[in-house]
Amino acid sequence: MLYAEFMSAVLPPCPEPEESLTEPELLHLGPAGDEPCLRADAARNRARLLDAAARLIAEHGAAGVTMEAVASAANVGKGTVFRRFGDRTGLLTALLDHSERNFQAAFLSGPPPLGPGAEPVERLRAFGVAMLGRAVDELDLQLAAEPGPDRRYSVPPRRVHHSHLVLLLRQALPDADAELLAHTLMGYLSPVLVHHLTRQCGMPAARLEAGWSELVDRVTSGVPTGTPVRAPR
Amino acid sequence: MLYAEFMSAVLPPCPEPEESLTEPELLHLGPAGDEPCLRADAARNRARLLDAAARLIAEHGAAGVTMEAVASAANVGKGTVFRRFGDRTGLLTALLDHSERNFQAAFLSGPPPLGPGAEPVERLRAFGVAMLGRAVDELDLQLAAEPGPDRRYSVPPRRVHHSHLVLLLRQALPDADAELLAHTLMGYLSPVLVHHLTRQCGMPAARLEAGWSELVDRVTSGVPTGTPVRAPR
DNA sequence: ACATTAAACGGACCTCGGTCCGGATTCGTA
DNA sequence: TACGAATCCGGACCGAGGTCCGTTTAATGT
Numbered sequence: 133m134l135y136a137e138f139m140s141a142v143l144p145p146c147p148e149p150e151e152s153l154t155e156p157e158l159l160h161l162g163p164a165g166d167e168p169c170l171r172a173d174a175a176r177n178r179a180r181l182l183d184a185a186a187r188l189i190a191e192h193g194a195a196g197v198t199m200e201a202v203a204s205a206a207n208v209g210k211g212t213v214f215r216r217f218g219d220r221t222g223l224l225t226a227l228l229d230h231s232e233r234n235f236q237a238a239f240l241s242g243p244p245p246l247g248p249g250a251e252p253v254e255r256l257r258a259f260g261v262a263m264l265g266r267a268v269d270e271l272d273l274q275l276a277a278e279p280g281p282d283r284r285y286s287v288p289p290r291r292v293h294h295s296h297l298v299l300l301l302r303q304a305l306p307d308a309d310a311e312l313l314a315h316t317l318m319g320y321l322s323p324v325l326v327h328h329l330t331r332q333c334g335m336p337a338a339r340l341e342a343g344w345s346e347l348v349d350r351v352t353s354g355v356p357t358g359t360p361v362r363a364p365r
Numbered sequence: 366m367l368y369a370e371f372m373s374a375v376l377p378p379c380p381e382p383e384e385s386l387t388e389p390e391l392l393h394l395g396p397a398g399d400e401p402c403l404r405a406d407a408a409r410n411r412a413r414l415l416d417a418a419a420r421l422i423a424e425h426g427a428a429g430v431t432m433e434a435v436a437s438a439a440n441v442g443k444g445t446v447f448r449r450f451g452d453r454t455g456l457l458t459a460l461l462d463h464s465e466r467n468f469q470a471a472f473l474s475g476p477p478p479l480g481p482g483a484e485p486v487e488r489l490r491a492f493g494v495a496m497l498g499r500a501v502d503e504l505d506l507q508l509a510a511e512p513g514p515d516r517r518y519s520v521p522p523r524r525v526h527h528s529h530l531v532l533l534l535r536q537a538l539p540d541a542d543a544e545l546l547a548h549t550l551m552g553y554l555s556p557v558l559v560h561h562l563t564r565q566c567g568m569p570a571a572r573l574e575a576g577w578s579e580l581v582d583r584v585t586s587g588v589p590t591g592t593p594v595r596a597p598r
Numbered sequence: 599a600c601a602t603t604a605a606a607c608g609g610a611c612c613t614c615g616g617t618c619c620g621g622a623t624t625c626g627t628a
Numbered sequence: 629t630a631c632g633a634a635t636c637c638g639g640a641c642c643g644a645g646g647t648c649c650g651t652t653t654a655a656t657g658t
Contacts, residue, residue, distance in 0.1 A: 171624060171635060199615060209638030214616065281511050285561040308583075312553070312576035315562075319552025320545070328518040329548075343545035350541075351583045404654060407606060432645060442608030447646065449606095 178216050180206040185223055194276035197224070224277035225287070228270060232289050235266060239296060252304040253352050259296070260321060260344035267326040268337055274323035285315075294318055304352050313351060320347055411449050413439040418456055427509035430457070457510035458520075461503060465522050468499060472529060485537040486585050492529070493554060493577035500559040501570055507556040518548075527551055537585050546584060553580055 170178065184205035188197050199220060203210045217223040244250035245258040267274060279287050285294075297314035305313070319325070320343070329335040403411065417438035421430050432453060436443045450456040477483035478491040500507060512520050518527075530547035538546070552558070553576070562568040 173623065174636060177637085198613085200613095203638090210616090211618080211638055212636075215636075220615065275514055278514050281508055281557045281560070284557055286565070309572070309576050309579055312562075312573070313580070313583075315558060316549060316553045316580055319555070319558070320549045322552070324514045324517055325548060325552070327514070329545075332519070339542070340545070343542050346542055347546070347549055347584075350546075350586070351580075353583070353586065404605065406654065410606085431643085433643095436608090442606095443645095444608055444647085444649095445606075453645070 174216070177206065177208050177212055180208060181213055181216060181223070182226060185227060189227070189273065194224070194272045197276065199223075221277055221279045221283075224273060225289075228273055228277060231266060231270060235262065236289075236292060238262065252300040253348060256297070256300050256304070256317075256348045256352070257345055259293075259300070260317070260348065261341055263293075263321040264326065264337065264340055264344065267321065267323045268330065271323060271327055271331070275327055278324060290318070301352075317347065317351070320344060407449070410439065410441050410445055413441060414446055414449060414456070415459060418460060422460070422506065427457070427505045430509065432456075454510055454512045454516075457506060458512075458522075461506055461510060464499065464503060468495065469522075469525060471495065485533040486581060489530070489533050489537070489550075489581045489585070490578055492526075492533070493550070493581065494574055496526075496554040497559065497570065497573055497577065500554065500556045501563065504556060504560055504564070508560055511557060523551070534585075550580065550584070553577060 181202060185197055185202045188201055188205060197220075199213050200210055202223065203213045206213075213223065217226055239246045239255070239259055239262070241247055245254040246262055247255075250258070278284070284290070294314050297317055298310045301308060301310035301313050301317075326340065329340060330337060414435060418430055418435045421434055421438060430453075432446050433443055435456065436446045439446075446456065450459055472479045472488070472492055472495070474480055478487040479495055480488075483491070511517070517523070527547050530550055531543045534541060534543035534546050534550075559573065562573060563570060
């Protein structure tokens with residue numbers, strides 16, 4: 133099964149708003165362990181490819197990661213790369229998989245304030261800080277791994293993050309439209325925005341974190357004036 | 366001069382946070398009128414190309430707009446398309462130009478509540494509703510015209526919208542980090558998100574509008590608890 | 599009208615992501 | 629060990645975006 137196919141199959145196409153999700157269910161666990169159900173040569177080539185891709189990135193930056201380059205650097209045919217990872221995005225995503233798993237483990241079952249145990253608002257703050265940190269660390273890779281416009285919101289990691297935010301927001305703001313609010317918050321953490329602000333605008337990371345904190349404060353403080361907010365449907 | 370080059374030259378690369386912008390200065394006016402300083406054949410071909418592109422979109426959808434297809438449909442060489450519009454994004458963007466101008470005119474100098482004269486918060490609400498309306502109308506085209514990750518935040522229309530929001534937010538929330546808040550709000554209005562929510566998730570447009578209203582309410586209501594928010598730098 | 603020059607033209611050409619399918623390899627089974 | 633079937637491999641192939649450069653053409657000055 134293609135990585136991309138698997139990724140798309142993990143979560144339902146679009147979470148029903150009222151569907152109750154318990155945290156453990158959210159876990160985006162890839163093929164358990166390290167690809168056990170792959171044929172020997174397939175597993176070998178997969179490892180080779182990831183290795184070659186990482187090497188190419190280190191040498192020529194993410195832009196230098198051509199599918200053909202990766203293939204030949206791994207002594208493998210081009211078709212193999214696509215069969216294993218589906219497309220370029222899939223390959224780059226696979227490189228981020230470890231980090232993503234660690235991160236998910238951290239906010240799903242790690243210690244507070246990121247993991248369960250802290251107040252929802254605290255967890256929100258911690259989530260944003262962690263995301264911003266990752267974004268800064270892996271910026272090049274995350275940018276290169278950006279999916280096309282169609283998939284951008286369907287990619288499993290994003291769905292998991294979104295679901296997590298929805299959960300926290302529902303706890304903090306029972307009357308809000310958590311779905312939409314979560315999308316809004318995710319937007320702030322988008323690698324592309326982070327890249328623009330830090331690299332293209334020279335904004336210090338500290339300001340981004342302060343901005344996140346401010347955003348969380350504003351969003352989670354009550355809405356004293358105006359019509360009482362209610363999530364339709 | 367290439368369309369893309371022109372577009373990039375209109376506004377400074379990244380607006381200084383404290384730079385004071387009066388609304389009229391923001392106007393993203395393209396080459397006055399209808400491309401006056403273009404050679405006759407160039408202007409003719411430009412018109413042909415836009416026409417051909419529009420026709421192709423009407424017939425085969427945005428996906429069918431191949432640069433070669435447009436070129437040959439306009440009886441023009443492929444190189445001409447690129448010289449005139451820089452790249453595919455430039456061509457699609459040009460197709461949206463009229464709508465964009467009208468919209469900018471509306472919120473820069475049109476009647477309230479979108480234009481000046483209404484309260485900032487009212488104008489924010491109206492801005493979002495208008496953007497959502499446009500997004501729904503021109504969804505296919507706006508999606509296809511989505512720039513690559515690097516340019517996404519540097520494209521003039523986006524900059525103008527952002528500056529506008531910054532202006533309104535500064536009026537409504539003198540102590541907030543309007544720059545970042547504006548980016549957050551813009552994220553909610555992104556065509557890609559709108560597409561995902563309406564087409565892929567089947568969310569009714571009314572809910573998106575309600576969500577915008579809620580978002581504006583939350584963001585613009587004071588921040589009663591927590592540390593007083595202050596824009597660093 | 600004519601020479602000059604800057605701009606525009608056009609299509610061959612390149613790169614790269616993605617597809618396809620005949621042939622090779624691995625794995626379960628006897 | 630032998631064998632069949634499922635899986636995987638590899639590289640030829642395709643389409644589309646983008647570049648290049650020799651040629652043509654429109655504007656300008658004389």
